[in-house]
Amino acid sequence: MEDxxxxxxxxxxxxxxxxxxxxxxxxLSWHAPGRPYQSHSVEYYxxxxxxxxxxxxxxxxxxxxxxxxxxxxxxxLVFALAVVPPHNVYYRISSEGIRIEDHYFIWEELYDFxxxxxxxxxxxxxxxxxxxxxxxxxxxxEIPPQQVKTVLLPFLPFREYVKPSFMDKASTWLExxxxxxxxxx
Numbered sequence: 229m230e231d232x233x234x235x236x237x238x239x240x241x242x243x244x245x246x247x248x249x250x251x252x253x254x255x256l257s258w259h260a261p262g263r264p265y266q267s268h269s270v271e272y273y274x275x276x277x278x279x280x281x282x283x284x285x286x287x288x289x290x291x292x293x294x295x296x297x298x299x300x301x302x303x304x305l306v307f308a309l310a311v312v313p314p315h316n317v318y319y320r321i322s323s324e325g326i327r328i329e330d331h332y333f334i335w336e337e338l339y340d341f342x343x344x345x346x347x348x349x350x351x352x353x354x355x356x357x358x359x360x361x362x363x364x365x366x367x368x369x370e371i372p373p374q375q376v377k378t379v380l381l382p383f384l385p386f387r388e389y390v391k392p393s394f395m396d397k398a399s400t401w402l403e404x405x406x407x408x409x410x411x412x413x
Contacts, residue, residue, distance in 0.1 A: 255379045256321045260369030262314040264346035272409040276306065319366055321379050326354070326364070333364060335383045342387040343373045352376055354384070 280303040287296045320327040325334035339355040350373050352366040368376060377386060392400070 251323065253323045254320055255323070256371065256376065258319055258369055258371050259316045260319060260367040260371075262317040262367070263309075263365070264349055264351060264367065265314050266347040267313075268310055269409050272310070273307070275408040276303070276310075317367075321376070326366075328364070328366065338364075338384055340385045340387050341380055342390050343377075353390075 280299065283299050284296055287293075287299065317329050318327075325332055326338070327333075333354075333356070337356055337358065339357050341352060341354045344351050344353060350368040352368055352373070354364040354366065356362060356364065380386070
């Protein structure tokens with residue numbers, strides 16, 4: 229038997245396969261930061277550090293060493309997210325669903341949407357039917373919310389008002405009554 233290179237070719241009718249992909253339309257695409265971000269003053273970092281140290285001392289006095297490690301790791305995460313600005317992410321809304329970088333959410337996975345402001349920036353919140361991730365947060369950047377709303381309405385219901393949870397109310401109250409830095413003038 230002689231070894232010869234294989235010249236087999238696979239042929240198929242691709243016209244049916246391509247027809248399915250011709251129906252996908254991109255309605256809106258843009259680049260924006262991956263998460264809400266605001267630069268903070270030195271006062272913010274000092275106050276956060278002092279609060280963390282006070283909590284650590286109290287936990288040490290009660291011999292809660294694992295809880296101390298947890299508080300330290302959460303404080304580290306907060307400091308890291310506050311220092312490092314987010315990179316720009318590619319967002320696309322198409323007839324199939326929503327793409328965020330390389331992750332896709334098809335319309336059947338999504339429940340409804342609403343808009344909020346975070347650090348003075350417009351943010352689109354899309355709730356999912358599954359427990360995880362629960363909510364997809366998309367920064368709008370320069371895209372007006374009304375344009376996004378017009379594109380999303382044929383696919384998802386819009387929530388004009390979303391009742392704040394206990395955690396939302398508590399964090400708003402803390403931020404208002406015990407600010408970590410003075411508001412910018």
